[in-house]
Amino acid sequence: MSEGQARLERLMSMLRRRGVILPAFQIHGGVAGLFDFGPIGGRLRRRLKNAWLNHWLSEGDIVEVDSPTITPESVLIASGHVGEFNDYMSECNNCNSAFRSDHLVEEHHPNPDSLNSADLDNIITERAVVCPGCGVSDWSNCRPMNLMFSTQIGAMKGSRLAYMRPETAQGMFMLFPALYRHFRGRLPFGAVQSGKGYRNEISPRQGMIRLREFNMAELEYFIDPDVHIPHDFSPWDGEKFHLVQDPEFGEPISMSPREAADANVIRHPTVAWFMARTWDFLTSVGIKPDKIRFRQHEGDEMAHYASDCWDAEIEGSYGWIECVGIAHRGCYDLNAHEVATGDSNLRAWRSYDEPRIVDKTILSGVGSIIGPTFKSQAGLVNQALTEIDTTSPTFPFELTLADGATVTIEEDMVENKRVQNTEHGEWFLPHVVEPAFGIDRILWHILDHAYDETEKGGEKYTVLHLANSIAPIDVAILPLMEKEGLDSLAESVHRLICSVPNLVSYYDGSGSIGRRYARADEVGVPWAVTIDHESLSNSTATIRRRDDGKQIRVSIADIAKLISDNSLNQLF
RNA sequence: GCGGAUGUAGUGAAGGGGUUAUCACCUGAGGUUUCCAACCUCAUGUCACGGGUUCAAAUCCCGUCGUCCGCACCA
Numbered sequence: 001m002s003e004g005q006a007r008l009e010r011l012m013s014m015l016r017r018r019g020v021i022l023p024a025f026q027i028h029g030g031v032a033g034l035f036d037f038g039p040i041g042g043r044l045r046r047r048l049k050n051a052w053l054n055h056w057l058s059e060g061d062i063v064e065v066d067s068p069t070i071t072p073e074s075v076l077i078a079s080g081h082v083g084e085f086n087d088y089m090s091e092c093n094n095c096n097s098a099f100r101s102d103h104l105v106e107e108h109h110p111n112p113d114s115l116n117s118a119d120l121d122n123i124i125t126e127r128a129v130v131c132p133g134c135g136v137s138d139w140s141n142c143r144p145m146n147l148m149f150s151t152q153i154g155a156m157k158g159s160r161l162a163y164m165r166p167e168t169a170q171g172m173f174m175l176f177p178a179l180y181r182h183f184r185g186r187l188p189f190g191a192v193q194s195g196k197g198y199r200n201e202i203s204p205r206q207g208m209i210r211l212r213e214f215n216m217a218e219l220e221y222f223i224d225p226d227v228h229i230p231h232d233f234s235p236w237d238g239e240k241f242h243l244v245q246d247p248e249f250g251e252p253i254s255m256s257p258r259e260a261a262d263a264n265v266i267r268h269p270t271v272a273w274f275m276a277r278t279w280d281f282l283t284s285v286g287i288k289p290d291k292i293r294f295r296q297h298e299g300d301e302m303a304h305y306a307s308d309c310w311d312a313e314i315e316g317s318y319g320w321i322e323c324v325g326i327a328h329r330g331c332y333d334l335n336a337h338e339v340a341t342g343d344s345n346l347r348a349w350r351s352y353d354e355p356r357i358v359d360k361t362i363l364s365g366v367g368s369i370i371g372p373t374f375k376s377q378a379g380l381v382n383q384a385l386t387e388i389d390t391t392s393p394t395f396p397f398e399l400t401l402a403d404g405a406t407v408t409i410e411e412d413m414v415e416n417k418r419v420q421n422t423e424h425g426e427w428f429l430p431h432v433v434e435p436a437f438g439i440d441r442i443l444w445h446i447l448d449h450a451y452d453e454t455e456k457g458g459e460k461y462t463v464l465h466l467a468n469s470i471a472p473i474d475v476a477i478l479p480l481m482e483k484e485g486l487d488s489l490a491e492s493v494h495r496l497i498c499s500v501p502n503l504v505s506y507y508d509g510s511g512s513i514g515r516r517y518a519r520a521d522e523v524g525v526p527w528a529v530t531i532d533h534e535s536l537s538n539s540t541a542t543i544r545r546r547d548d549g550k551q552i553r554v555s556i557a558d559i560a561k562l563i564s565d566n567s568l569n570q571l572f
Numbered sequence: 573g574c575g576g577a578u579g580u581a582g583u584g585a586a587g588g589g590g591u592u593a594u595c596a597c598c599u600g601a602g603g604u605u606u607c608c609a610a611c612c613u614c615a616u617g618u619c620a621c622g623g624g625u626u627c628a629a630a631u632c633c634c635g636u637c638g639u640c641c642g643c644a645c646c647a
Binding site: 009010013014016017018019023025026027028029030031032080081140147166167199201202203204205210456457459460461478480481510511512513514515516517518519521528530532533542544549551 | 573582583584598599600601605606607608609610611620621637638639640641644645646647
């Protein structure tokens with residue numbers, strides 16, 4: 001076993017032992033890909049999610065929403081997830097490799113995605129498709145592999161097929177009309193949502209990296225594609241981001257976000273801006289800057305909805321792992337839901353600078369002829385006539401109606417008509433830039449980067465260097481000994497600190513003082529207050545800094561304030 | 573799904589047809605200790621589940637479930 005793997009195992013043992021992250025349902029045998037967050041981990045994740053939420057809410061034009069995890073099938077059909085996730089798999093009976101059936105028939109069918117399982121099996125058999133692995137043509141029947149968890153809403157006959165959401169984004173698209181009203185029709189604006197997402201992985205591996213139920217935090221930022229947003233890139237002018245471009249466009253390069261946007265390495269400035277803000281977030285919660293890179297998706301790995309996508313990848317024990325996807329989704333989703341539902345509220349209004357007087361000539365059906373000729377179809381014919389481009393067709397011509405029927409239009413059935421309209425603006429589909437964060441993956445890398453195995457007095461010593469802002473416990477309260485009133489004073493300090501909202505302390509009185517410092521260091525408690533005899537006489541206590549063990553003496557009454565306003569470091 | 577490995581206290585490991593299943597660390601209580609995993613005494617807690625063989629199964633056999641590693645899959 002490599003040293004890296006050995007370190008990984010020691011880290012995971014520690015996380016289990018100390019109640020940070022544990023395999024779920026262990027007494028029932030456990031389930032791969034599902035984890036519990038214990039007393040330390042639960043708090044850590046809460047702090048991380050809060051940090052994420054505050055990071056985006058501080059922008060001022062972004063709001064928080066929350067939508068259901070159970071999602072009706074039709075939503076996910078419209079979004080493309082049902083099609084994308086309902087892949088058929090064929091297995092080679094010779095070498096037991098499994099492949100996507102539609103990939104196997106790609107050369108024999110123009111649109112393999114549209115085929116059902118029987119068609120796929122037929123083509124594979126008739127064309128004697130050979131196994132890419134072993135070259136033999138001996139296939140099992142294909143089976144659907146749905147990566148979404150399905151369920152029903154309601155019972156029995158009245159039930160409706162649904163899935164556990166594979167992403168939170170669709171919920172935010174459903175809320176677009178409410179968001180649009182909330183912001184009184186002014187783009188750009190955004191919405192964030194953090195919550196659970198589900199994916200029924202065939203075989204989850206790599207611990208926290210591939211989960212079946214995971215915490216995601218997504219932001220949908222709605223923009224007018226025709227309006228240039230003047231992003232301020234100056235905060236990052238001194239930073240060089242590690243950008244791995246699609247090889248088609250160029251070599252990996254180091255650039256500030258401003259340079260990358262100007263040079264069109266990042267194609268949309270809003271995408272560049274979100275990449276920069278993502279970098280801010282990751283570094284603020286303790287991800288090491290030199291272990292972050294942005295990698296552009298290559299054309300063939302782009303998700304079905306994305307038109308340009310950059311992943312923030314973080315390097316850790318499993319190599320470079322995608323932790324954030326920043327995608328320019330265009331108007332894909334709003335358009336898809338508009339088409340699926342016919343709902344007209346998924347658009348935004350764009351006023352023209354000047355009202356436009358549109359003067360045009362259109363083909364108009366002559367009612368006295370259209371009516372008797374087409375009878376019940378007459379309405380559809382008139383409708384279709386207004387939609388054709390030309391005003392001077394050659395007669396007679398075939399006209400296709402909305403219901404698919406075709407009719408023949410003679411010259412005497414139509415006449416040219418001049419109409420004049422004043423248009424003050426237009427309804428358009430906003431575009432969306434979506435940064436999507438994998439909270440669990442980020443959390444894992446925070447732990448991975450913070451986990452420091454050092455030596456102390458010839459013994460192994462581990463410290464978790466968590467950022468103060470996300471440390472699950474703010475301070476440990478330790479009586480030097482549990483006697484002579486030191487213990488009761490320490491208990492009261494502990495309760496005092498816990499009574500302050502958003503401050504968490506823990507009391508530890510067992511074992512030598514050094515052991516208790518070690519216990520606190522191992523789970524990343526940044527501060528340790530020690531109550532000693534001097535505390536009894538003058539109400540002061542020592543406070544120890546985790547990362548260097550240095551101590552200063554402060555008034556007990558000041559401790560809560562010093563920790564909550566993060567000003568302690570200035571006293572050292 | 574396939575192949576291989578595997579399942580023993582909170583963690584990490586040893587062992588094994590026989591009556592109290594072992595070790596270290598950890599945890600708890602007491603003692604000691606005036607600031608960095610000290611020491612002493614004591615204590616809690618374990619053989620994945622189900623069936624079979626047997627006088628006796630944690631051990632052997634069968635099955636199930638789970639986990640890990642490869643293959644494949646991974647918007």
